[in-house]
Amino acid sequence: MARHEQRFPDRDGADGDTPGRLxxxxxxRGAAAALTFAPAAALLAACGGATATPTTxxxxxxAPxxAPxTAPxxAPxxAPATARAAGGATTTAVxxxxxxxxxxxxxxxxxxxxxxxxxxxxxPAPLPRVPEAYTKLPTPFKTVNAxxxxxxxxxxxxxxxxPAPTARAQNRYWQELEKRLGVTFEPILQxxxxxxxxxxxxxxxxxxxxxxxxxPEQVPIQYNIxxxxxxxxxxxxxxxxxxxxxxxxxxxxxxxxxxxxxxxxTYGVPRPNLPINAPLHWRKDWAEKLGNPAPKNADEVHDIFxxxxxxxxxxxxxxxxxxxxxxxxxxxGAQLFQQMFRVPNLWRKNADGTLTYxxxxxxxxxxxxxxxxxxxxxxxxxDTATGNxxxxxxxxxxxxxxGVMDSIVNFxxxxxxxxxxxxxxxxxxxxxxxxxxxxxHDGGKATVDLAAGFFGFPxxxxxxxxxxxxxxxxxxxxxxxxxxxGSEERLFLDNGxxxxxxxxxxxxxxxxxxxxxxxIADLPTLAGGLTTYYSILPGDAKELxxxxxxxxxxxxxxxxxxLYSPTEASRGGELNQLRIDRIGxxxxxxxxxxxxxDLARDWRSRGGDQIRKEYxxxxxx
Numbered sequence: 001m002a003r004h005e006q007r008f009p010d011r012d013g014a015d016g017d018t019p020g021r022l023x024x025x026x027x028x029r030g031a032a033a034a035l036t037f038a039p040a041a042a043l044l045a046a047c048g049g050a051t052a053t054p055t056t057x058x059x060x061x062x063a064p065x066x067a068p069x070t071a072p073x074x075a076p077x078x079a080p081a082t083a084r085a086a087g088g089a090t091t092t093a094v095x096x097x098x099x100x101x102x103x104x105x106x107x108x109x110x111x112x113x114x115x116x117x118x119x120x121x122x123x124p125a126p127l128p129r130v131p132e133a134y135t136k137l138p139t140p141f142k143t144v145n146a147x148x149x150x151x152x153x154x155x156x157x158x159x160x161x162x163p164a165p166t167a168r169a170q171n172r173y174w175q176e177l178e179k180r181l182g183v184t185f186e187p188i189l190q191x192x193x194x195x196x197x198x199x200x201x202x203x204x205x206x207x208x209x210x211x212x213x214x215x216p217e218q219v220p221i222q223y224n225i226x227x228x229x230x231x232x233x234x235x236x237x238x239x240x241x242x243x244x245x246x247x248x249x250x251x252x253x254x255x256x257x258x259x260x261x262x263x264x265x266t267y268g269v270p271r272p273n274l275p276i277n278a279p280l281h282w283r284k285d286w287a288e289k290l291g292n293p294a295p296k297n298a299d300e301v302h303d304i305f306x307x308x309x310x311x312x313x314x315x316x317x318x319x320x321x322x323x324x325x326x327x328x329x330x331x332x333g334a335q336l337f338q339q340m341f342r343v344p345n346l347w348r349k350n351a352d353g354t355l356t357y358x359x360x361x362x363x364x365x366x367x368x369x370x371x372x373x374x375x376x377x378x379x380x381x382x383d384t385a386t387g388n389x390x391x392x393x394x395x396x397x398x399x400x401x402x403g404v405m406d407s408i409v410n411f412x413x414x415x416x417x418x419x420x421x422x423x424x425x426x427x428x429x430x431x432x433x434x435x436x437x438x439x440x441h442d443g444g445k446a447t448v449d450l451a452a453g454f455f456g457f458p459x460x461x462x463x464x465x466x467x468x469x470x471x472x473x474x475x476x477x478x479x480x481x482x483x484x485x486g487s488e489e490r491l492f493l494d495n496g497x498x499x500x501x502x503x504x505x506x507x508x509x510x511x512x513x514x515x516x517x518x519x520i521a522d523l524p525t526l527a528g529g530l531t532t533y534y535s536i537l538p539g540d541a542k543e544l545x546x547x548x549x550x551x552x553x554x555x556x557x558x559x560x561x562x563l564y565s566p567t568e569a570s571r572g573g574e575l576n577q578l579r580i581d582r583i584g585x586x587x588x589x590x591x592x593x594x595x596x597x598d599l600a601r602d603w604r605s606r607g608g609d610q611i612r613k614e615y616x617x618x619x620x621x
Contacts, residue, residue, distance in 0.1 A: 123542055128253045129275040129453055129552045133532035133541040137508040138486035143247050148476035149182030155209035156458070157202065158525055160189035165521035173496045173519040180492065181477055189522050195219075203230065208461040210474055211526065214268070215456035216564075223564030226262045232465025235266045237475060245472070246479035248489075251529070259452045262562060263621075268457030269478050272530035274408060275453035276551050280324075280336050280436040281396060281411050281419055282403035285428070286313035298340055298370055298441035305379045308402035314428070323379035325401040327387055331583040332371055332380060333405055335449065339554075340441045341367045345449040349559040353619065355612050359579065359600045368596055370441070371587045385584050393419065399427035408435055408548060412540035421537065435547040437554075450555040452562070458526055478527050485531035493524040509535040565614040571607040578602060 121136035168174045178185050188209060190198045196219045202208055203225060212231075216222045225231070236242065238257070243250045249269055260270035287293040290307045292300055305323030307313065314321055326333045343363040348356040358364055374380065381401050383391065393410075395401040396419055406419075411433050415422040423431035438446040458478060465471050483489030491510065495502040501516030512520070532541040568575075582599040585591035 123545055125253075126545070126549045127552050128255055129450070129555070130545060130549045131272075131274070131530040131532050133545040134485065135533075135538045135541055137533070137535070140486060140488045140491055142489070143483050143487045144480050144489055147180070147182035148473065148480050150473055151182060153184040153186060154181070154211065154474065154477055156185070156187045156211040156213070156526060157199070157209050158187050158189055158213050158522065159192050159195050159215070159456075160522040160525075161192055162521045163518075164189060165523055166519045171519045173501055173516070174523060176492075176497060177523060180489075181480060183477065185523075187523065187526075208464075210464050210470075211458045211460060211478070213456055213458045213526065217456075220564055220566075220569035223262060223562075224566075226267050226459070227564075230462060231267050231459040232462055232471060233265050233267065234460065234465075234471070234475075237471055238266045238269070246475055246482075248479045248482040248484060248529070249475070251484060252482075256454055259561060260454050260457055268459040269475075269482065269527055270454035270457045271528055273451070273453055273455045274530070274548060275450050276408060276548065276555070277335060277449055277451055278405045278407050279448075279547075279551060280333070280403045280405050280438070281433050282436045283308070283313070283396070283399070283423075283431065284434050285430055285432040286402050288432075289313060289315075296439050297443040298439075301340070301439065302370075302374060302377065302379070305374065305402060306377045309378045313402065314399045320400065322381040322401045324374075324384070324403045325381035325387060325392055325395050326384050326405060327389060327392055328385050328580060328584075330405050331580045332375070332384060332587045334367065334371065334583055336405060336436075336438060337367045337371055337374075338364065339446045339448055340438045341370070342440065342447045343367055345447070345556045345558040347558060347560045347615070349619075353616065355560065355616055355619075357600075357603065357608060357612065359603055359608075365593075365596050366441070368583065368586050369593060371583075372589065372593065375587050375589070393422075396433060397422040397426050399423065399431070403436065408551070409544060411435060411547075412537070412544045413534050414536045418537070418540070434543070435551065437547075437550050446554055447556040448551045448554040450552070450557055481524060482527040482529060484529045485533060494520070496520050505535075507535060559619070560615045563615050563618040565611045565618075567607050567610040567614055571611075575603055575607060578606065 120138055121134045122138065123133040123135065125132045165171060165174065174185070186209075195215075199212075199214065199219055199222075202212075203222075208230075214222045238246075238249065240254075252270065252272065256270045256272060257266060260266070260268065284293050286308055287295075287304050290304060290311055290313055292304045295301045295304050308321060308323035310319075312319070312321070324333060338358065341363045343361060344356070344358045346358055348358070348361065350356060381387070381395065387395075392404045392406065396404045410417070411419045413421065415425050420431060420433040423433050438448075440446045460471060460474055464474070480489060481493065483493060495510040495512060496516045496519065498504060498510075501519060502510045502512045504510055532544050534540050579599070582591070582595065582602075586593060586595050586599075
């Protein structure tokens with residue numbers, strides 16, 4: 001699998017972290033989440049409703065994948081919350097104390113374009129890949145003016161991260177959803193841990209439902225299945241002009257359609273996700289205290305994180321802090337430092353059309369040399385490469401380390417989810433945990449690896465797609481599920497019926513009750529958007545938007561995005577582990593720096609050259 005997807009680690013301690021770097025089970029858990037999140041009341045809506053964070057229900061910590069990718073240590077995925085959603089699923093946002101799903105609950109538009117009636121509190125998207133944000137709840141507005149369906153039945157195959165919803169006959173939400181959709185809605189809610197196997201089984205059997213949610217990163221063979229004609233080419237229905245018939249889908253920025261295309265054609269509706277991998281979260285207040293809150297080059301980065309270890313930044317008089325901590329999947333934070341040295345985003349496309357893998361570049365050699373220097377200076381916590389995700393959060397929030405890599409959303413929002421607010425309550429009221437914007441090693445600009453910016457998409461089997469009117473009806477249904485944050489449709493999708501499934505607080509925040517949690521579950525996860533809002537600490541929405549903007553501005557694409565390599569699908573996990581193990585050995589001094597050449601050679605001989613050939617052939621068409 002070629003896509004360097006981003007997923008956010010869930011806020012409740014799920015153990016998955018980087019797409020393509022975890023076991024399939026861990027990846028699966030995380031997959032869903034990266035899409036919408038609802039940190040404490042923060043609704044970041046991303047996919048179908050909000051992603052709560054993949055954790056058992058689990059939206060997100062990493063991009064699930066049938067075969068882990070060979071990408072550099074990348075980003076955890078997902079979102080925060082307790083809303084366990086499938087890929088952005090339900091947004092139940094549990095807040096500091098209660099389940100608060102901020103008014104428009106989870107899914108918002110991935111672009112600005114909200115109707116004028118709802119602009120109050122809106123912070124428009126400053127760049128195409130950056131989500132819009134709200135500092136307060138907008139006045140609800142309608143986006144769907146007609147019932148989407150024609151009274152028949154719509155079946156769908158979806159990933160589930162929560163317990164199954166109450167059966168339709170006893171489920172008022174499900175019944176009301178069908179009334180609003182104008183169809184009998186019959187989803188197959190497949191638990192995430194068995195998703196790849198179940199998708200393979202129903203695909204092989206040929207008896208596919210009307211809509212099938214696929215995540216090619218989890219089941220890379222789906223790229224081949226698409227190319228073999230199993231699913232309907234939706235390009236004529238979803239080109240720039242045709243999308244106007246679907247107002248919510250028409251809000252999605254063009255890059256989403258481009259990045260989710262296969263062979264230049266559109267086969268499904270992308271579920272938006274943040275387009276960057278997990279950045280470093282660091283104690284900027286420590287850096288201010290020690291004299292350099294904005295290091296300008298590699299030497300200054302080395303200096304400030306060495307001071308985090310040696311100069312008592314917490315002021316307790318004890319040598320009990322360290323500069324950085326990373327878990328195994330991050331390979332001593334390799335991706336962070338690769339970006340400082342402008343290492344390619346997995347692949348570099350050469351002028352002659354060939355590809356060079358990042359492990360083979362001089363920039364990567366410079367990166368590992370620098371990382372060993374950091375290690376020798378005592379910057380890394382002793383548990384780096386062995387600690388778990390919960391430990392990582394505890395280290396940054398309790399003031400034991402100055403920086404950890406995690407989902408960008410995790411610095412914002414109230415405790416116990418948001419890193420900054422938790423640190424202020426646990427260790428120092430003045431703690432300031434924010435994303436680190438890396439400098440270039442030489443004082444120039446760094447690069448930031450961009451992910452695809454979406455988590456899977458629903459497709460329509462070819463036999464269903466032979467009826468063009470049926471295709472249009474199904475897309476209208478998907479369009480309803482993609483309603484943006486603040487809309488009447490989104491309010492219902494994520495919160496259900498007022499007074500039955502949720503109550504409304506004085507500030508307009510919707511708070512789901514137990515019935516709402518049980519009946520809504522993963523039902524509204526077919527599609528979604530991406531918007532940032534926190535009912536508690538509303539200013540954090542702008543901070544998250546600004547940090548995302550600053551990182552995206554440094555973004556570099558992966559030229560192999562969306563391509564399929566059978567060899568990477570089968571050997572990617574092995575090659576990724578090879579990378580992690582060898583980087584650790586070189587950085588800690590167990591292997592000499594000359595072993596960098598051995599790593600590149602062994603990667604090539606164990607399947608890397610074949611992966612390269614398959615991608616190069618795919619690039620040629």
